[in-house]
Amino acid sequence: MSFNNYLDADAALGLISEFESTACAIIKHTNPCGCSLGKSIKEAFQKAKETDPASAFGGIVAFNKELDHDTAEEIAKTFFEIIIAPKYSSDALKVLEAKKNMRVLEVQLLKKEKGFEMKKISGGFLMQERDISEISKKELKVVTKKNPSEEEIDDLLFAWKIAKHVKSNAMIYVKDKQTLGIGAGQMSRIDSNEIAVSKAGKAKLNLNGSVLASDAFFPFRDNVDLAAKQGVKAIIQPGGSLRDEESINACNEHNIAMVFTGTRCFRH
Numbered sequence: 200m201s202f203n204n205y206l207d208a209d210a211a212l213g214l215i216s217e218f219e220s221t222a223c224a225i226i227k228h229t230n231p232c233g234c235s236l237g238k239s240i241k242e243a244f245q246k247a248k249e250t251d252p253a254s255a256f257g258g259i260v261a262f263n264k265e266l267d268h269d270t271a272e273e274i275a276k277t278f279f280e281i282i283i284a285p286k287y288s289s290d291a292l293k294v295l296e297a298k299k300n301m302r303v304l305e306v307q308l309l310k311k312e313k314g315f316e317m318k319k320i321s322g323g324f325l326m327q328e329r330d331i332s333e334i335s336k337k338e339l340k341v342v343t344k345k346n347p348s349e350e351e352i353d354d355l356l357f358a359w360k361i362a363k364h365v366k367s368n369a370m371i372y373v374k375d376k377q378t379l380g381i382g383a384g385q386m387s388r389i390d391s392n393e394i395a396v397s398k399a400g401k402a403k404l405n406l407n408g409s410v411l412a413s414d415a416f417f418p419f420r421d422n423v424d425l426a427a428k429q430g431v432k433a434i435i436q437p438g439g440s441l442r443d444e445e446s447i448n449a450c451n452e453h454n455i456a457m458v459f460t461g462t463r464c465f466r467h
Contacts, residue, residue, distance in 0.1 A: 203228075216309040232254035233249070234378050257278055258280065268291050338460065340458060345455065361378060367467060389425065392426070406430055436459065439459075
């Protein structure tokens with residue numbers, strides 16, 4: 200395991216630990232390039248990989264349930280550096296053992312416990328409380344004329360969990376508990392949004408009817424206008440911009456529901 204392997208594995212473990220339902224997360228360079236829930240481990244993996252198969256190559260795959268033989272067979276079709284799961288069936292291990300240069304880690308999911316994160320800077324280090332926040336449906340504030348449907352709320356909350364683990368600026372398109380496009384780490388939010396749209400296009404995934412999550416507020420309405428062109432039905436963001444009203448009005452113009460969380464997850 201290299202320095203980068205440990206960092207990526209830790210990022211994968213942090214994201215997959217957010218979910219109780221059967222889930223798969225694929226990480227590349229500490230950012231998610233795909234995440235999905237599924238009726239089975241295999242389905243969750245296939246849908247997560249579908250988000251961005253090019254970036255998934257050589258990445259880290261994490262599961263929150265026991266890895267079975269069928270899923271291992273599916274994983275073996277692509278090169279991955281590391282596989283993480285809380286448990287493996289004996290048949291699954293036999294399949295993975297045949298893959299060269301693959302690390303197979305049996306790791307229990309992280310518990311939601313208070314603690315601190317540290318980052319080194321010149322001459323010292325910074326500490327902050329670990330983000331273990333959970334946003335519930337009751338905490339969402341609808342700020343538009345249109346209310347999101349129950350299905351859209353479920354997707355919005357799913358997308359928000361992923362946004363917590365994407366380097367800012369983070370923009371995540373989701374539909375049916377599957378990521379369709381992820382934009383990360385750009386200097387402007389609209390750039391991240393355009394990347395997310397581009398990723399979905401390359402993967403031939405239709406954004407019509409999807410929802411969009413943003414880790415911090417919209418400085419301008421341009422992100423809403425771009426989302427509207429993709430057929431987005433609902434948006435989740437923290438709110439708190441001096442131009443919030445501009446984004447809200449844009450949503451009303453496009454008949455998009457928007458909810459505020461009141462807290463941001465601006466990851467650096």
